[in-house]
Amino acid sequence: MAGTPPLRLEATDELLSRGERHDAWMATFTQGLDFDTFTCGTYPRFAAKASGSRLWDPDGNEYIDYILGYGTVLLGHADSRVLDAVTRELASGTCTSPLWRPVQVELSQLLTSVLPNADLVYLMRTGSDATAAAVRLARLHTGRKKVLQWGYHGWHEWSTPRPEGLLPAVRRETLTFEYNDLPAVRAAFEQYGDDIACVIMMPFETDAPEPGFLHEVRRTAHAHGALFVLDELRSGFRMALGGAQEYFGVDADLVTVGKGMSNGHALSAIAGREDVMRGLSRTHMESTFFTNSAEMAAALATTTVVRDTDALRHVWRMGERLLEGFRALIAELDVPVRAVGYAPMPFLEFTDPDLDRRAVGREAFFRAVVCRGVFFEPDHHWFISAAHTEDDIDRTLEACREGFLTLLKAAGA
Ligand SMILES: Cc1ncc(COP(=O)(O)O)c(C=O)c1O
Missing domain, CATH: 3.90.1150.10 (Aspartate Aminotransferase, domain 1)
Structure with missing residues (x-):
């Protein structure tokens, strides 16, 4: 050129x-x-x-x-405050699964204090883990099958953008709408309302929400007995310490976070209402590496810096x-x-x-x-x-x- x-x-x-x-x-x-x-x-x-x-x-x-x-x-990249915390944790061994590490308690306590509406938090590895968990918990809580979603939520069967290699029966249970299209959200609930477990959506991507849009999606979901889940993998910790919930003043039943939370280390979390989160006892959602502590040390250090500095x-x-x-x-x-x-x-x-x-x-x-x-x-x-x-x-x-x-x-x- x-x-x-x-x-x-x-x-x-x-x-x-x-x-x-x-x-x-x-x-x-x-x-x-x-x-x-x-x-x-x-x-x-x-x-x-x-x-x-x-x-x-x-x-x-x-x-x-x-x-x-x-x-x-x-x-x-390679922020020294995070690096020091990770290095210290690595030096004492990072994977002692199934035993929990003390840092898990420290981090969970910190996250429930900084994330709005987070009665309980569950730490996982990837964003796809957290969004799949949110959908599973919503299905368990409501006894319903369908999911109404907007935005990108990862590579798992229920949401990945490409249909190849996936079971049509699973894909049929995922409905979508266009951003800021409230009539489409209402129409989906009118048609399938009794069978929608949750709306899961990114709070925004590049367009701002129309005034009241997020609140109205939440209200519509609740009016039909569905949960409102915000996927804050990108917006969490970056828009505000409490993410888009704090920035837009909207409350989610469940929120998925990760990414900015641990400054590049592989950790995600689902957090939210206690009655929904306790659904964990009724399903298997564990993984060998979920208890790894170095990433938790990274998240503890990162979130503390975000909370305590400008x-x-x-x-x-x-x-x-x-x-x-x-x-x-x-x-x-x-x-x-x-x-x-x-x-x-x-x-x-x-x-x-x-x-x-x-x-x-x-x-x-x-x-x-x-x-x-x-x-x-x-x-x-x-x-x-x-x-x-x-x-x-x-x-x-x-x-x-x-x-x-x-x-x-x-x-x-
Ligand atoms: C909003 C959102 N949700 C979920 C995911 C999936 O996260 P992961 O790639 O860690 O599985 C992403 C990843 O880009 C994302 O941006």
């Missing part, structure tokens, strides 16, 4: 060609997926190191990271600086792009009504910015960490200025 200095990716390409012979995902990840610009030969595929707001690929290229392990990294205020400030910078550039250069999302999770939407021109311009933009050391994913909103600095944001905006100019040139404007 003219004007875009190419990245050197020789070490990356060598790793990928070897990995493709042994690793099933590397061997198949380009097949049947629509990752477009993310895999088009411009983007790094490996991270050799990550620290603070930065990561480095095996070729030594440095990037300001706005993906942050899909939002898991809240304080910054880390989140900083995340918001940096996100606002980025969004304002985007808006100023978009207006100045008159590019068909819209800056969207809340400050901790900003994003750019490409809006050229000519779809071919939009695709060409969008790809040119992302190629230009990644080559200037800014790691955005084109198909997923971005995240801000407490380690991002004003300088990171300003450099990002400089790269985006070049990106927008490249877009205009590529799109023939």
Whole structure:
């Protein structure tokens, strides 16, 4: 691409060609997926190191990271406060399953104190674990089969976006609706109300909820005897210490969290109403690694920092600086792009009504910015960490200025 200095990716390409012979995902990840610009030969595929707001690929290229392990990294990569806690815990052995570790009590106590409506908490490993658990507990509580969902909740059978390899009988029990479409939620309840166990939804993605939307979905669910579950894997701990429940002032029966809770360490949790959570006694939902303590030490350290410092205020400030910078550039250069999302999770939407021109311009933009050391994913909103600095944001905006100019040139404007 003219004007875009190419990245050197020789070490990356060598790793990928070897990995493709042994690793099933590397061997198949380009097949049947629509990752477009993310895999088009411009983007790094490996991270050799990550620290603070930065990561480095095996070729030594440095990037300001706005993906942050899909939002898991809240304080910054390899934050020393978290690292110290994890190292201490690892030194005393981390897996003593089935015995619980003292840190599990400390963390559960902390989480029930900072998460709204969390009478009890159950610690698991992945986000998919927590959302599958929420659905299971809702079914147990209500004796109903169906789930009404919006957003991404993981790879498990009931929710994964792709239907291949799944049992149609399971998929039939999952209903969906469009965000902010209250009539669709009401219609689903009118048709299947007696058999819907819960609504499970992300509180938002890039669009804000219409005034009252979340509260009205909750009210409708309750009016039909269903539970209201918020999937806060992304918004938890990042929008506010108490997540979207606190930010929007909406109460969930169950909430699923993880990601930002443990700054990149694999831990998730489901929390909520005691009567629902006690359903655990009526089902098998255990796993050998659920008692591993190093990740719990990470979550204890991360959540304590988030509670006791201005880390989140900083995340918001940096996100606002980025969004304002985007808006100023978009207006100045008159590019068909819209800056969207809340400050901790900003994003750019490409809006050229000519779809071919939009695709060409969008790809040119992302190629230009990644080559200037800014790691955005084109198909997923971005995240801000407490380690991002004003300088990171300003450099990002400089790269985006070049990106927008490249877009205009590529799109023939
Ligand atoms: C909102 C939400 N829920 C659930 C999940 C699934 O989490 P995991 O990938 O850890 O299984 C994700 C992961 O991106 C998510 O963003």
